[in-house]
Amino acid sequence: xxxxxxxxxxxxxxxxxxxxxxxxxxxxxxxxxxxxxxxxxxxxxxxxxxxxxxxxxxxxxxxxxxxxxxxxxxxxxxxxxxxxxxxxxxxxxxxxxxxxxxxxxxxxxxxxxxxxxxxxxxxxxxxxxxxxxxxxxxxxxxxxxxxxxxxxxxxxxxxxxxxxxxxxxxxxxxxxxxxxxxxxxxxxxxxxxxxxxxxxxxxxxxxxxxxxxxxxxxxxxxxxxxxxxxxxxxxxxxxxxxxxxxxxxxxxxxxxxxxxxxxxxxxxxxxxxxxxxxxxxxxxxxxxxxxxxxxxxxxxxxxxxxxxxxxxxxxxxxxxxxxxxxxxxxxxxxxxxxxxxxxxxxxxxxxxxxxxxxxxxxxxxxxxxxxxxxxxxxxxxxxxxxxxxxxxxxxxx
Amino acid sequence: xxxxxxxxxxxxxxxxxxxxxxxxxxxxxxxxxxxxxxxxxxxxxxxxxxxxxxxxxxxxxxxxxxxxxxxxxxxxxxxxxxxxxxxxxxxxxxxxxxxxxxxxxxxxxxxxxxxxxxxxxxxxxxxxxxxxxxxxxxxxxxxxxxxxxxxxxxxxxxxxxxxxxxxxxxxxxxxxxxxxxxxxxxxxxxxxxxxxxxxxxxxxxxxxxxxxxxxxxxxxxxxxxxxxxxxxxxxxxxxxxxxxxxxxxxxxxxxxxxxxxxxxxxxxxxxxxxxxxxxxxxxxxxxxxxxxxxxxxxxxxxxxxxxxxxxxxxxxxxxxxxxxxxxxxxxxxxxxxxxxxxxxxxxxxxxxxxxxxxxxxxxxxxxxxxxxxxxxxxxxxxxxxxxxxxxxxxxxx
Numbered sequence: 162x163x164x165x166x167x168x169x170x171x172x173x174x175x176x177x178x179x180x181x182x183x184x185x186x187x188x189x190x191x192x193x194x195x196x197x198x199x200x201x202x203x204x205x206x207x208x209x210x211x212x213x214x215x216x217x218x219x220x221x222x223x224x225x226x227x228x229x230x231x232x233x234x235x236x237x238x239x240x241x242x243x244x245x246x247x248x249x250x251x252x253x254x255x256x257x258x259x260x261x262x263x264x265x266x267x268x269x270x271x272x273x274x275x276x277x278x279x280x281x282x283x284x285x286x287x288x289x290x291x292x293x294x295x296x297x298x299x300x301x302x303x304x305x306x307x308x309x310x311x312x313x314x315x316x317x318x319x320x321x322x323x324x325x326x327x328x329x330x331x332x333x334x335x336x337x338x339x340x341x342x343x344x345x346x347x348x349x350x351x352x353x354x355x356x357x358x359x360x361x362x363x364x365x366x367x368x369x370x371x372x373x374x375x376x377x378x379x380x381x382x383x384x385x386x387x388x389x390x391x392x393x394x395x396x397x398x399x400x401x402x403x404x405x406x407x408x409x410x411x412x413x414x415x416x417x418x419x420x421x422x423x424x425x426x427x428x429x430x431x432x433x434x435x436x437x438x439x440x441x442x443x444x445x446x447x448x449x450x451x452x453x454x455x456x457x458x459x460x461x462x463x464x465x466x467x468x469x470x471x472x473x474x475x476x477x478x479x480x481x482x483x484x485x486x487x488x489x490x491x492x493x494x495x496x497x498x499x500x501x502x503x504x505x506x507x508x509x510x511x512x513x514x515x516x517x518x519x520x521x522x523x524x525x526x527x528x529x530x531x532x533x534x535x536x537x538x539x540x541x542x543x544x545x546x547x548x549x550x551x552x553x554x555x556x557x558x
Numbered sequence: 559x560x561x562x563x564x565x566x567x568x569x570x571x572x573x574x575x576x577x578x579x580x581x582x583x584x585x586x587x588x589x590x591x592x593x594x595x596x597x598x599x600x601x602x603x604x605x606x607x608x609x610x611x612x613x614x615x616x617x618x619x620x621x622x623x624x625x626x627x628x629x630x631x632x633x634x635x636x637x638x639x640x641x642x643x644x645x646x647x648x649x650x651x652x653x654x655x656x657x658x659x660x661x662x663x664x665x666x667x668x669x670x671x672x673x674x675x676x677x678x679x680x681x682x683x684x685x686x687x688x689x690x691x692x693x694x695x696x697x698x699x700x701x702x703x704x705x706x707x708x709x710x711x712x713x714x715x716x717x718x719x720x721x722x723x724x725x726x727x728x729x730x731x732x733x734x735x736x737x738x739x740x741x742x743x744x745x746x747x748x749x750x751x752x753x754x755x756x757x758x759x760x761x762x763x764x765x766x767x768x769x770x771x772x773x774x775x776x777x778x779x780x781x782x783x784x785x786x787x788x789x790x791x792x793x794x795x796x797x798x799x800x801x802x803x804x805x806x807x808x809x810x811x812x813x814x815x816x817x818x819x820x821x822x823x824x825x826x827x828x829x830x831x832x833x834x835x836x837x838x839x840x841x842x843x844x845x846x847x848x849x850x851x852x853x854x855x856x857x858x859x860x861x862x863x864x865x866x867x868x869x870x871x872x873x874x875x876x877x878x879x880x881x882x883x884x885x886x887x888x889x890x891x892x893x894x895x896x897x898x899x900x901x902x903x904x905x906x907x908x909x910x911x912x913x914x915x916x917x918x919x920x921x922x923x924x925x926x927x928x929x930x931x932x933x934x935x936x937x938x939x940x941x942x943x944x945x946x947x948x949x950x951x952x953x954x955x
Contacts, residue, residue, distance in 0.1 A: 395566040426573070
């Protein structure tokens, strides 16, 4: 891992490209060098010198002992060491309890947060809903007539936000023929094969997807749903998603550095998985959510969003067979995972181990950036939740 | 121009891609959105909140009247309006006399500075020479044995820095078969055609170039020379060129924002033409040169570099037939244009109208970022020099 992309030139077998960036161990370097591999668009942090400060409340988080899902005994440090951690931060009532960069990633380097991006998209959508600018019960085609012949022809905005749409789409990351990988080409993440004749960008690709069943019946995780919402946000706001995120959140929250999105050929940010941000900036974002839209002395997100944000038993349930390892009993809403635990914690989950954990009861926020070998969060999720519970308990004492 | 890449999606004829980014009018948008089109590497500005401040000494620079090379009468404003100006700034003894963004580019957006990049590379090399870490009289192969069968097999470092190497290479921007366009593919700037089997990156490409005549005899402008120097700098410094520029200049000078380079497949910054920076940051860089390596209260470049930097009649003369329009009588050294004028001004010149003008006598610095239609600086150079002379005279009064 230490030799990946090192040297002038790097050794041939150590070269990371767009084609292998999701593969382990190349991913250990790639996930904090994404814009060196693909075109990207900035989320401007605003004029320099406006960074919000964190308080400090140190805690030996690595030493916290806990029991894993199968009863095994370990420490948070053991867990971090065994899960390809690139960055790990714990906030206790907004103050930094622990911050940890065990690999090559440095604190100023943005890391790909994968599907945590969806939760950012979902929060921006919830904000527009609360402001009355986006109608969750409206058909998607009210905003995007381009989708009138697609899977979303009869779907509502809320069904799209909750992933209860029924779309013919396979999401198997390690199958090159899976729809998720055809999506990745259109999204600007994966390279176009020689002779490629398919959709060039997301605006071409989304209209080609077809319905497969009844909308509104069950949760089915489909990364194309946040892409539809991202498109709606751009049309409603009259600006690109990266500019919207900059204006609404990144600038007022006092981000330490610009974030950036992977962009498609039309400059459209990948709203389903393309955001890259520093560990501290993801923590700022998450703590803003914990504080119900307020951060850095400002109100960033309409407070009405949070009247029913940290809730239990939202009716969109994650099926038992969907994430058997670690997200049993969860609900899903507006691209956020609702744990339904006693603390009403909510989470963002990204493939290859990106986690945002927000506990509104203990006021603990945890962010983990990783480059895991498997394109799966099972049984990683179950272990993570054991660790999070132990950390929240320890800090609340 | 106002509709280029506007809308979600943009109109098909308004889409800018890597393939048309150097074409006018697409370039008017592309030159301040380069990283949306190609992979790039950051030049980190350092921790936020350390931006150096400019003083202000306003002057109605647009109103300054002057005579063009053919005796025509016009104002600086006329000239700027007629030359696709994206950004224009004049510093008077380090203070801002005028700052102007007449197009779509905003002050925080980095602009491609094209071959002004060479002058940045040259200054970093001169710094290593002054420190004794790089021997200008040494053969290039002392640092890069990989080039032992190439055009640089018998060239010295100084010949490479002064472009007196004799290399079989054609530099005609609007001819797709020109070597400059094959170079652009390897450098990561131009798209690889279908079925491309050529060199993937600069480390593969440079060793393929062959000698064509005797080194040291005459100046011949070849963009591959700064690529060789960039490679040497990386090997000597043990860090990539973007990291070197960050550590030596961008951080200590208090840049307002990260700059970035176009990068090849190995992550190598395009040292001959791939740097992008905000107008003010280019001005900071240029004013640091005017102040002989000092800026923001710090010494960034070894003062010995400037013992003979603003000189006249350096023996590497630009041939009369090389730049007939505007650079008559110039010399060329370390990738800087020496005007040999009475003020010993030096310049950086980028294709499509990027200019850095540093007058050490009047202490005036001028930076112009543009997206000109023609891949040529004739007769633009001649007119620019008339404008610069008038501005320097007016401000010195």
